[in-house]
Amino acid sequence: MTSGVIEIEGLRKTFHSLRRGRRVAVDGFDLLVEAGQVHGFLGPNGSGKTTTLRALLGLVRADDGRMRVLGATAPEQLPQVAGRVGAIVESPQFYGNFTGYRTLRLLALAGGVPVSRVDEVLEQVGLADRGDERVKGYSLGMKQRLAVASALLKRPELLILDEPANGLDPAGIREMRDLVRALAANGVTVLVSSHILAEIQLICDHVTIISGGRRVTAGPVTEVLAGFDHNEHLVRVDDLARAEELLLAAGLTVTGHADHLVVSGVPDPTEVSRTLGEQGVWVRELTPLRPDLESVFLELTGAPAHPGVPRQVDGSTPTGGPAADQEIDLGMRGVDA
Numbered sequence: 001m002t003s004g005v006i007e008i009e010g011l012r013k014t015f016h017s018l019r020r021g022r023r024v025a026v027d028g029f030d031l032l033v034e035a036g037q038v039h040g041f042l043g044p045n046g047s048g049k050t051t052t053l054r055a056l057l058g059l060v061r062a063d064d065g066r067m068r069v070l071g072a073t074a075p076e077q078l079p080q081v082a083g084r085v086g087a088i089v090e091s092p093q094f095y096g097n098f099t100g101y102r103t104l105r106l107l108a109l110a111g112g113v114p115v116s117r118v119d120e121v122l123e124q125v126g127l128a129d130r131g132d133e134r135v136k137g138y139s140l141g142m143k144q145r146l147a148v149a150s151a152l153l154k155r156p157e158l159l160i161l162d163e164p165a166n167g168l169d170p171a172g173i174r175e176m177r178d179l180v181r182a183l184a185a186n187g188v189t190v191l192v193s194s195h196i197l198a199e200i201q202l203i204c205d206h207v208t209i210i211s212g213g214r215r216v217t218a219g220p221v222t223e224v225l226a227g228f229d230h231n232e233h234l235v236r237v238d239d240l241a242r243a244e245e246l247l248l249a250a251g252l253t254v255t256g257h258a259d260h261l262v263v264s265g266v267p268d269p270t271e272v273s274r275t276l277g278e279q280g281v282w283v284r285e286l287t288p289l290r291p292d293l294e295s296v297f298l299e300l301t302g303a304p305a306h307p308g309v310p311r312q313v314d315g316s317t318p319t320g321g322p323a324a325d326q327e328i329d330l331g332m333r334g335v336d337a
């Protein structure tokens with residue numbers, strides 16, 4: 001096994017619930033996160049992201065597989081490295097009548113962390129001037145940042161964030177993005193799960209995509225994207241039908257759309273403009289179509305994208321939580337949180 005900050009091999013977890021019967025949540029999943037990475041963990045709702053993170057942190061018992069965190073076997077040896085790992089896997093609940101400062105002070109005292117750390121983490125997450133306000137008056141984005149602050153108290157080397165952008169408005173998403181980038185710049189390894197693909201593309205250098213409980217691709221974001229670059233170009237002309245005919249006759253692969261054509265497998269776009277121009281068809285627009293994570297995701301999983309901002313890989317609304325799916329895990333009573 002390669003050495004990494006997080007290493008997962010062959011993880012399997014099946015839930016047995018009264019209402020829905022047997023459900024395979026994670027099906028032989030592998031994940032490798034190396035030191036210094038900001039690693040995106042992508043997948044549609046129900047693909048197994050949360051179950052993977054919960055298994056890694058010992059919140060649910062895996063059926064099979066090998067997991068290590070900072071070299072410690074998970075979950076057995078997790079207590080040995082717990083002080084070096086910060087994780088926000090389920091939406092943390094705070095006592096609304098406490099201020100942000102008081103909340104963190106209590107957590108610092110409980111965790112044996114010097115109270116002087118509280119001001120530092122409030123500063124780090126951009127809440128320094130709001131620390132004396134009650135949490136119940138915080139926006140969702142501020143609560144998320146308070147949660148990150150609590151995870152940072154111990155100065156973790158590894159931060160695990162499950163859907164940190166969930167429910168945030170665009171400004172909140174931007175703040176969370178800046179925060180993750182700043183942490184990474186300070187040498188913290190970050191694993192961030194999300195189904196907001198544009199976000200992951202902006203903040204992550206590496207990515208693992210899960211679908212149906214299995215890894216469908218993994219690697220540096222640039223390499224994953226390059227692997228899906230089919231040299232496609234968007235072409236606009238006045239006479240689409242004539243242009244399509246000419247390009248097909250030249251042996252090119254063409255897909256017709258309402259107001260444009262897409263030509264595939266053409267590394268040099270002059271081939272398109274020359275083929276058309278020689279026959280008197282003048283190109284109004286010729287644009288290379290570079291893949292983004294959303295198009296890669298769709299190609300790998302077939303999950304439909306839905307319009308709107310931020311773009312989703314499935315039909316979920318960003319504000320939705322996983323609670324509706326939580327059922328009794330018959331095999332795990334007393335262990336499953």
Ligand SMILES: Nc1ncnc2c1ncn2[C@@H]1O[C@H](COP(=O)(O)OP(=O)(O)OP(=O)(O)O)[C@@H](O)[C@H]1O
Pocket residue numbers: 015016017023024025026043044045046047048049050051052195322325326327328329
């Ligand atoms: N406690 C549970 N009891 C029964 N089924 C569960 C339980 N937890 C998860 N599942 C099921 O396992 C599958 C994977 O769920 P999981 O929450 O890991 O996916 P996810 O990728 O994190 O999705 P989301 O983005 O919605 O959080 C889903 O079909 C889900 O319904």
